[in-house]
Amino acid sequence: MIPPAFDYSRPQTLSEAVALLQQYGDTAKILSGGQSLIPMMKMRLARPEYLIDINQIADLRYIKEDNGYLKIGGLTREADLESSELIRSKYPIILDTASVIADPQVRNLATVGGNLAHGDPANDHPATMLALEAEVIAVGPHGARSIPVKEFFLGVFTTALEHGEILTEVRLPVPGERSGGAYFKLERKVGDFATVGVATQVTLDGEGVCRRAVVGLTNVGATPLKAGSAEEFLRGKALDEENIKRAADLAAEAAEPSSDLRGPADYKLAMIRELTKRALTRAGERAGSS
Amino acid sequence: MAIKKIVRIKVNGREQETEVEPRLLLVHFIRDVLGLTGTHVGCDTSNCGVCTVLLDGHPVKSCTVFAVQADGHGIRTIEGVAQDGQLHPLQEGFREEHGLQCGFCTPGMILSAYALLEKNPHPSEEQIRWGISGNLCRCTGYQNIVKAVQYAAARIDRESQEHDSNKDQTLVSNAG
CATH class of the missing domain: 3.30.43.10 (Uridine Diphospho-n-acetylenolpyruvylglucosamine Reductase, domain 2)
Structure with missing residues (x-):
C-alpha cells in the first residue's frame, strides 16, 4: 500500500x-x-x-526525575523506557506498559508522545498515565500549557490538543513511599491491541490500608476510562482479597466495552474484573516492598 | 505533486544518494530503487516483520518508515549481514539447525536476532522468543529458529574466546 x-x-x-x-x-x-x-x-x-517530522529534535527525548516529577519527553521511544534503569527500578508500571506495546520493532520507533496524542482508546499508555495522575505538556504558538491526562482524552482519536500544539512531555508526580502500580493487558497475540487492559496505582499506609488507589482502563470505551467508584471504594480499606474483588466488580461497572472481533462485551467485562484483581494485587505487593 | 527530497542513506556501509518522493516507503526504496530484494514485503501492515531492517542498529519494519526519515542514517539489510564472503554465524545457524522452511521470514528473523545478540550475547530461550516476537513464521518453524539463534550465540561466543586465547598466546610469545 x-x-x-x-x-x-x-x-x-x-x-x-x-x-x-x-x-x-x-x-x-x-x-x-x-x-x-x-x-x-x-x-x-x-x-x-x-x-x-520531529524526529531530529533531540531535546524532546529524555527520561528524568526533576522537581518532584518524573518527566518523559514526547519523543522518547518505547524501547528507551524498556531499557531505562530509572524506569526499571522505580516505575515498574511503566515498564509493564511499554513492554507490551506492539512488538520490538515497533517499540524501537513508537514514542510515548505519539501514543498519547493519537487519542486511540486501545493504546496502552493512556490508562497507565491516568493511574499515575500524569499531565501532558503541550507547546503551541502561545507557549506551553499543562493538561491533566484525565481531561486530555475527549473521544476516539480526539484529545484536548489544539491545532498548532505539539505534545512535548508527559510528567507525573514521583510516587511517595509505600506506593506501587501495575499494568495488565490481555492480548490475543504479540502486537495486537488490548482486548482489555487495566492500570492501577495504590498508596498504602503502614498497616497495609489503602490511602489512595487509581484505576485506569484500556479499550473499553471511546476514551481510556477512570474507574472512579472502585477508587473511592478502596480508600481507607485494607487491600485484601475481598475488597479487591469488590473493587474489580466496580471497575467492570465503569467499563463500556463493545462486542467485536476480540470478543463479546460480557467476556471483556469478565476480563476487566480479572485483570483489575491481578493489577491491584501486584500493585499492593509492589507498594509493600517499596 | 509533492516536492521530492534528496536523501543520503548509508546502506550496508555504502552511501546512497537519491531523489525520492516523500511517500516512498523505506522497503520500496530498498527493493525497487536499490534492487536489494532480500528484504521482503509480507503483510504491508506492520504485523509480520518480514520487512525488518536495522536502522542505526535497531530493528524496524521498513514498510512503516518513509525513506526520507532514514536520510542521514544508516541501514543494514540481509545483504549486509555476511562479511567478506563468510556467512554470519546466524546465517550458518539457520542452515545447520534447519531454521527455515519456505524462507520468506528468514531475512527479518535474522536481522531481529542480529540486534538481539548485539545487545544480549547470551540470551535465554525466553529472551530469544521475546526478541523475535515481532516476526511471524507462517511455516510455524519457531523451534528451529530459536535453535538457530542459540547456535549462533554459542558460535560467536566460541569465536570470541578463541580470539581472546590467540591474543593471550601472542602476549605470552611476545613476553617470551
Whole structure:
C-alpha cells in the first residue's frame, strides 16, 4: 500500500516545528514514531498533505526525575523506557506498559508522545498515565500549557490538543513511599491491541490500608476510562482479597466495552474484573516492598 | 505533486544518494530503487516483520518508515549481514539447525536476532522468543529458529574466546 502524496519537512527545533504547524494548519500532521500514523495513511484513514517530522529534535527525548516529577519527553521511544534503569527500578508500571506495546520493532520507533496524542482508546499508555495522575505538556504558538491526562482524552482519536500544539512531555508526580502500580493487558497475540487492559496505582499506609488507589482502563470505551467508584471504594480499606474483588466488580461497572472481533462485551467485562484483581494485587505487593 | 527530497542513506556501509518522493516507503526504496530484494514485503501492515531492517542498529519494519526519515542514517539489510564472503554465524545457524522452511521470514528473523545478540550475547530461550516476537513464521518453524539463534550465540561466543586465547598466546610469545 502506497500512502497518499504529501510534502515533508524536518525541523531541527521545537519552535520551527510549531511555526510549520501553524503555517500549514489542519492539513499538517506531526510525524513522530509514525507507527500509527503511517499505517493509517496507507489505509487512507488519514490523509495529511504535510508531514512535520520531529524526529531530529533531540531535546524532546529524555527520561528524568526533576522537581518532584518524573518527566518523559514526547519523543522518547518505547524501547528507551524498556531499557531505562530509572524506569526499571522505580516505575515498574511503566515498564509493564511499554513492554507490551506492539512488538520490538515497533517499540524501537513508537514514542510515548505519539501514543498519547493519537487519542486511540486501545493504546496502552493512556490508562497507565491516568493511574499515575500524569499531565501532558503541550507547546503551541502561545507557549506551553499543562493538561491533566484525565481531561486530555475527549473521544476516539480526539484529545484536548489544539491545532498548532505539539505534545512535548508527559510528567507525573514521583510516587511517595509505600506506593506501587501495575499494568495488565490481555492480548490475543504479540502486537495486537488490548482486548482489555487495566492500570492501577495504590498508596498504602503502614498497616497495609489503602490511602489512595487509581484505576485506569484500556479499550473499553471511546476514551481510556477512570474507574472512579472502585477508587473511592478502596480508600481507607485494607487491600485484601475481598475488597479487591469488590473493587474489580466496580471497575467492570465503569467499563463500556463493545462486542467485536476480540470478543463479546460480557467476556471483556469478565476480563476487566480479572485483570483489575491481578493489577491491584501486584500493585499492593509492589507498594509493600517499596 | 509533492516536492521530492534528496536523501543520503548509508546502506550496508555504502552511501546512497537519491531523489525520492516523500511517500516512498523505506522497503520500496530498498527493493525497487536499490534492487536489494532480500528484504521482503509480507503483510504491508506492520504485523509480520518480514520487512525488518536495522536502522542505526535497531530493528524496524521498513514498510512503516518513509525513506526520507532514514536520510542521514544508516541501514543494514540481509545483504549486509555476511562479511567478506563468510556467512554470519546466524546465517550458518539457520542452515545447520534447519531454521527455515519456505524462507520468506528468514531475512527479518535474522536481522531481529542480529540486534538481539548485539545487545544480549547470551540470551535465554525466553529472551530469544521475546526478541523475535515481532516476526511471524507462517511455516510455524519457531523451534528451529530459536535453535538457530542459540547456535549462533554459542558460535560467536566460541569465536570470541578463541580470539581472546590467540591474543593471550601472542602476549605470552611476545613476553617470551
